[in-house]
Amino acid sequence: MSYEIGTLPLETLIGPAMRATEALVRLDERLVHSPVRDGWIERTHFHDAVAAMWIVGDLVHLEDLVFRDEEMDLRTPTHELTRAQMVVRKRRRALSQARDWALGREGLRELSGRGGTAAAVLEPAREGEGAPAADSGDPWGEPEPDQLAEEFAEIDAVLSRSSRLLAGEAVPPRTAPQGDERLGILYDLDWDEDARLAEWRQVLDRRADLPAVLRAALALDAWHDIEVLQRGDWIGGVLVAAFLRQEGVTAHHLACLHVGAQKIPRERRRSGGRTERVVAHLDAMREAAAAGLKEHDRLLLAKERLEFLLRGRRASSKLPKLVGLVLSRPVVSTSMVQDKLKVTRQGALDLIGTLGLRELTGRGSYRAWGIV
Template sequence: MNSDRYDFSSAQRQALASDCAAAAEAAAVALARLDERLLRAEPLLAEGVRQRGHAFEAQALIGLTGSLCPLEDLVLHDAGMDVRSPTREIARAAAMLDERRRLARREPAEVLSPSALRQRLGIDEPEEEDRRSRRTTPSGTAKQVAAPWDRIDREEDDEDQADEDDLGRKEEDDHGDPAFAEIDALLARTRKKLDAWNDLSSDAGRKSLTLRDPGYDAAGRLSRWEAILEEGRGLPAALAAALALDAWLFLEPSERAGELGFAFAATVLRQRGLADVHLPVVGVGLRRGKFRWSPHQALPVRIDGLLGAFREAAAFGQADLDRLSLARIVMLRRCEGRRGNSKLPELVDLFVASPLVTVQLAAARLQVTSQAIEAMLKELGGSLPRELTGRKRYRAWGIM
């Protein structure tokens, strides 16, 4: 997509602020109410909502791309207890889960700094790009540095031609068919190219495996997104975050980390004071709502839809906090009259803090045997959370 098409002038900024004022205010109020509830809630419940939100957000981002990411597989993979081989979608969701946890621990200003953004996206600083693109020879003349794949081609073309000539001379000496000699030469060149591209023994070889579009201009796209992020400082917080997310989805500053835009938009909300104690689950709100973002829509329509996603994200957080509070109260009633060293309250807290709990996961966290966990699950009786897998083995329970 051409990044030059994204135009956001001062007149368009004023029109957008007036058209989406009501939606921005509603989104800001919803997010502020959720943040205040989490601030006043018990630390265990607030932490449970935050940790569960990270998992739900990672699953939702994969779902927005049209792929499938079962929540139980994601949680088991995160705990290192995979039941089956993780798929590509599970690996992407796990990477996003780790990314959100990392961003939640850092200050928003540090996350959104230009150096941190460039480092996260693997984009060199302008000075470093100049040094890499232009190297000065002892005579003072500038020399253009070729791309790795171009250097491989040039360095090996002579060797390939020499191998082909040697093979051709050998075939002539053996009075072979010239057609087969050409095929053998082609196979030899192909083998050498594949060996060069699949060299995992060095950093240069591993870097060559990462194929990138040379005309993508990730640095230019990121610079344009940073400019739009700076232009949004004069807008209301929710509107600025929606504009940052819309610009990220339109400009696509990263070829392979498009989901980061949702985390950066949530970080903008934290930076502007609407989400001081949590990282909003913007992807969950977008997936739960009816709006689907498209670059062919008008800018006010896109922004209004993203603001609606912010409201849905806040509503999901409120509902999740209610579910956890009620479930914890019901389960703690089964813990009354227990001994002081009973592990049952810890199991209840584990249900609150994790989206899914399995026997193996609980045994590892509580440092007891699987038989002890099975006995405690029976003691919970009717207050036991719902079983989600529908299986007789490798079952999982969660507060949904």
């Protein structure tokens, strides 16, 4: 479980790290004052979620994910589709908070899907923090349980166990998950996620002298090597993207690391040599930034073309709202247009026809349109 960084071949890593940093920073600077920034960010959430499922061997159709997110499913959602929607929600949540939220106590608790003890491994409570509130009185004369004290007691136990594990001591396995009601038939009860999470977090702090992008690549490699969580391997990509945002490399967006990894052969990402894997992660970051730049320029051109069609329209026209909706979603359906713009079905079809959107599904029913 331990991840040893050791001596890094900087002469091999510094070149890919600089190229990845340059690409990510260029994309971030392009987005600062971009008129399509908000739409671009929303679209990338969907693309990264689909790529995350593809990497673990699951196929999720982009249009199904968009409809699931809008609660307009065409069919019963599959397990893979539900997980992809979870990726979208967690990316939105991480981007909506402060830069240092995701790797803090509350952020890690929420993003990793763990109980209250998970994030506490990374950020122990400070002295005097969270003092129990004064007793408000119990009408039945029975004292209320001090839940805060119990939580801090469990945090202390986890920290103690993690310290002993990292020190190399023999620690007996747990017989039941702590702070967690998950079924033992689905989860290995001996899999100490708290200790693994503590070890992974130390990888980020162990080499603070390295460039942020190189530290992010090491964190990605450590996440897969340590196998932090039994379920949700994609969470590591979201956390590392949040780390890049925290360090200011991608201050105005959340990097689509899964989109970049999708363009790197699996043989490189899962190579037997650590240096080869880290270089592959750095190249994936560069590919993610390059794909983001292409998508941004494509959206910018599409926005200019669509706005040309708005000239001379009445001030009460709903076409500007439809343009905003199309730019923020990979695909739109008539039901989505009806719901967002408050028009009839025929009105939605007329608006879509006015903008000349491309039909993407090729089906007679449940059609969807988008920008090509």
